[in-house]
Amino acid sequence: MIRFLLRRLVSAAGIVMVVAATVFLLFYALPRDPARAFCGKLCLPENLKLLRHEMGMDLPIWQQFLAWAQGVVAGRDFPGVGRCEAPCFGYSFAKGEWVTETVLDRLPVTVSLSLGGAAVILTVGIGAGMLAAAKRGTWIDSLATSLSNIGGGMQIFFVGPLMVFVLSDTLGLLPRPRYTEFGDNPAKWFVGLLIPWIALSVIFYSNYTRLTRSMLLEQFNEDYVRTARAKGMSRRTTFFRFAWRGAMIPVVTQFGIDLGVLLGGAIVTELTFGLHGLGELVTQAFTNTDLPMLLGITVLSAGAIVLINVVVDALYAVIDPRVRLS
Amino acid sequence: MIPDPSFLTVRDLYVQFKTEDGVVKAVDGLSFGLDRGRTLGIVGESGSGKSVTSMAVMGLHDPRYSEVSGEVWLDGENLLTATPRRMEALRGRKVAMIFQDSLSSLSPFHTVGSQIGEVLTKHTGASRREARERAIEMLARVGIPQPKLRVDAYPHEFSGGMRQRAMIAMALVCDPELVIADEPTTALDVTVQAQILDLLKALQEETGSAIIMITHDLGVIADVADEVMVMYAGRAIERGTRREVLKAPGHPYTWGLLASMPHLATDPDSPLRPVRGTPPSLLTLPSGCPFHPRCDYADRVPVDLCSTERPDLHPRTGHSSACYLSQTVKDQIRG
Numbered sequence: 001m002i003r004f005l006l007r008r009l010v011s012a013a014g015i016v017m018v019v020a021a022t023v024f025l026l027f028y029a030l031p032r033d034p035a036r037a038f039c040g041k042l043c044l045p046e047n048l049k050l051l052r053h054e055m056g057m058d059l060p061i062w063q064q065f066l067a068w069a070q071g072v073v074a075g076r077d078f079p080g081v082g083r084c085e086a087p088c089f090g091y092s093f094a095k096g097e098w099v100t101e102t103v104l105d106r107l108p109v110t111v112s113l114s115l116g117g118a119a120v121i122l123t124v125g126i127g128a129g130m131l132a133a134a135k136r137g138t139w140i141d142s143l144a145t146s147l148s149n150i151g152g153g154m155q156i157f158f159v160g161p162l163m164v165f166v167l168s169d170t171l172g173l174l175p176r177p178r179y180t181e182f183g184d185n186p187a188k189w190f191v192g193l194l195i196p197w198i199a200l201s202v203i204f205y206s207n208y209t210r211l212t213r214s215m216l217l218e219q220f221n222e223d224y225v226r227t228a229r230a231k232g233m234s235r236r237t238t239f240f241r242f243a244w245r246g247a248m249i250p251v252v253t254q255f256g257i258d259l260g261v262l263l264g265g266a267i268v269t270e271l272t273f274g275l276h277g278l279g280e281l282v283t284q285a286f287t288n289t290d291l292p293m294l295l296g297i298t299v300l301s302a303g304a305i306v307l308i309n310v311v312v313d314a315l316y317a318v319i320d321p322r323v324r325l326s
Numbered sequence: 327m328i329p330d331p332s333f334l335t336v337r338d339l340y341v342q343f344k345t346e347d348g349v350v351k352a353v354d355g356l357s358f359g360l361d362r363g364r365t366l367g368i369v370g371e372s373g374s375g376k377s378v379t380s381m382a383v384m385g386l387h388d389p390r391y392s393e394v395s396g397e398v399w400l401d402g403e404n405l406l407t408a409t410p411r412r413m414e415a416l417r418g419r420k421v422a423m424i425f426q427d428s429l430s431s432l433s434p435f436h437t438v439g440s441q442i443g444e445v446l447t448k449h450t451g452a453s454r455r456e457a458r459e460r461a462i463e464m465l466a467r468v469g470i471p472q473p474k475l476r477v478d479a480y481p482h483e484f485s486g487g488m489r490q491r492a493m494i495a496m497a498l499v500c501d502p503e504l505v506i507a508d509e510p511t512t513a514l515d516v517t518v519q520a521q522i523l524d525l526l527k528a529l530q531e532e533t534g535s536a537i538i539m540i541t542h543d544l545g546v547i548a549d550v551a552d553e554v555m556v557m558y559a560g561r562a563i564e565r566g567t568r569r570e571v572l573k574a575p576g577h578p579y580t581w582g583l584l585a586s587m588p589h590l591a592t593d594p595d596s597p598l599r600p601v602r603g604t605p606p607s608l609l610t611l612p613s614g615c616p617f618h619p620r621c622d623y624a625d626r627v628p629v630d631l632c633s634t635e636r637p638d639l640h641p642r643t644g645h646s647s648a649c650y651l652s653q654t655v656k657d658q659i660r661g
Contacts, residue, residue, distance in 0.1 A: 137390075222430065223425060223427060223430040223431040224430060224431055224432055224433040224434070226386065226425075226431070227423075227425055227431045227432065227433070228433070229386055229417070230384055230386060230417055230418065230422070230423040230425075231417065231418040231422075231444070231445045231448065231496070232414045232415065232416070232417040232418035232419060232445065232448050232449060233414070233418075233444075233448060234414055237448075241436075242433055242435070242436075245433075245435040246434075246435070319435070320434065320435060321434070321435065321480045321482075322434055322480070322482050
């Protein structure tokens with residue numbers, strides 16, 4: 001297992017590097033000139049040239065990329081701005097901020113939003129699926145199955161404001177979404193993110209309900225579940241000790257995909273709820289053609305997705321001992 | 327076996343499944359008995375109701391999809407009226423089952439040792455450590471080498487024969503008084519098959535348990551059964567001791583089964599002789615004797631009796647077959 005993880009992490013680093021190079025190349029092909037943007041409206045040609053030189057933009061692209069990569073690994077000096085310690089993802093000329101610092105500052109918001117949302121999605125989705133499977137054919141089953149179909153077709157920018165309107169503005173049950181540092185006040189952190197989490201789970205949980213339900217029903221027909229019954233295990237025990245394991249593998253697969261979607265979807269989710277996370281940051285960087293910032297966030301997201309995949313693969317082996325990690 | 331059964335008595339067992347196409351009569355009025363220390367072989371083609379019968383004895387049919395009626399008396403207790411909780415307490419402890427396909431019948435997610443041990447934990451409240459030690463003991467008893475290492479292996483790391491041994495260990499860990507073995511050797515090659523059967527016999531001698539051996543293989547029957555019941559379309563059509571049924575079979579279907587078995591002595595090029603036709607649909611059984619459309623001798627019985635009236639086993643005597651042919655005619659046919 002440890003060898004598997006090490007090997008996968010090395011190849012993950014390689015993948016992230018390739019992503020970084022590709023994005024770098026794409027940005028280089030853009031007709032927009034960051035030096036001009038930084039120079040401002042009243043820009044003298046000699047100033048522009050000087051700036052270009054200071055930003056290293058007169059170098060060939062591969063040298064620029066190496067300089068960027070060196071910054072990530074060992075840190076880098078930005079003339080006129082200062083020393084940037086490793087891991088340095090560059091300097092945002094548009095915002096006048098270090099990319100690493102800004103990203104790390106915004107990261108907790110997006111992580112809280114995505115992982116918290118994922119926790120709620122999994123709890124609601126798997127729970128409803130288990131309930132539906134256990135009460136197969138009853139009204140509970142029909143309710144869980146049909147409800148799950150409704151949420152799946154909706155979008156966050158519709159569900160989100162609706163939830164804020166109902167839960168917060170009309171009923172006053174929850175405060176409007178607002179991010180508080182977990183370390184400052186865990187209760188406030190929780191309550192402030194509850195509406196976004198619920199809204200996300202309304203949209204995403206249906207997959208898990210359907211998957212869990214159908215996989216569990218499939219498991220009930222497995223011979224080894226019958227064997228467990230023949231050994232005198234109660235229905236409950238067979239449910240939780242045997243059927244559950246086999247049902248979880250496709251759920252984990254789906255979760256790996258959805259976690260990526262959640263992170264990517266943070267752009268819309270954060271905009272919907274007015275949260276200041278990476279999603280909002282990337283939107284700003286995009287409108288300002290803030291290439292260093294975009295590059296930093298892209299590399300970080302790519303790293304997160306690759307890492308999620310490694311974790312999912314490792315989880316397969318944890319759930320099913322027949323899976324060989326090689 | 328029927329007259330004064332002491333340990334296991336099955337009386338008028340019916341198992342029906344409701345399907346969209348109608349009611350499937352999987353077991354249709356079955357009666358038999360079995361004493362401690364004896365082995366009953368149940369033979370029949372696929373779909374003759376063998377496994378359904380064993381599942382009914384275990385109380386494993388889902389009441390939502392099936393209707394089980396009749397009586398199953400085990401040691402003075404009617405299993406068909408027992409509460410689900412009581413059945414859970416009996417299953418694995420007093421009645422245990424060995425299934426056919428050991429790869430799919432063992433959980434792929436748990437070690438062999440934990441699957442054996444949990445039976446003990448469930449029924450005797452043994453601690454984790456006791457259960458593990460007992461599992462090692464059982465693995466040794468069923469002849470698995472290096473049981474201390476093997477106890478932590480997963481089923482997929484075992485060979486087919488070893489898995490079947492592990493399954494037997496799992497079934498026998500609580501010393502059940504009745505063991506139902508549902509085609510325990512079907513998926514194994516012949517040498518392993520013989521080993522497994524020997525093992526079952528040896529364990530039976532040690533514990534004195536009763537065994538129901540379900541199989542479609544008359545070779546297995548010849549090897550282990552004391553008594554034999556031949557099933558066809560959910561009913562018993564012949565029963566008797568092993569000797570009676572194998573040496574002097576009384577039902578044309580049993581003749582067919584015996585004739586369809588290849589022997590080492592026969593010419594390898596001579597064609598196999600299967601029983602003519604296919605088993606009847608359990609949705610719409612033929613009138614009269616369910617076997618008559620496939621029977622070569624129905625015309626030897628007067629007044630269309632075979633196609634109008636269903637023959638039954640003699641309710642009391644030992645060897646009996648549900649057939650209208652007279653003994654004289656049978657002797658003629660069998661030569």
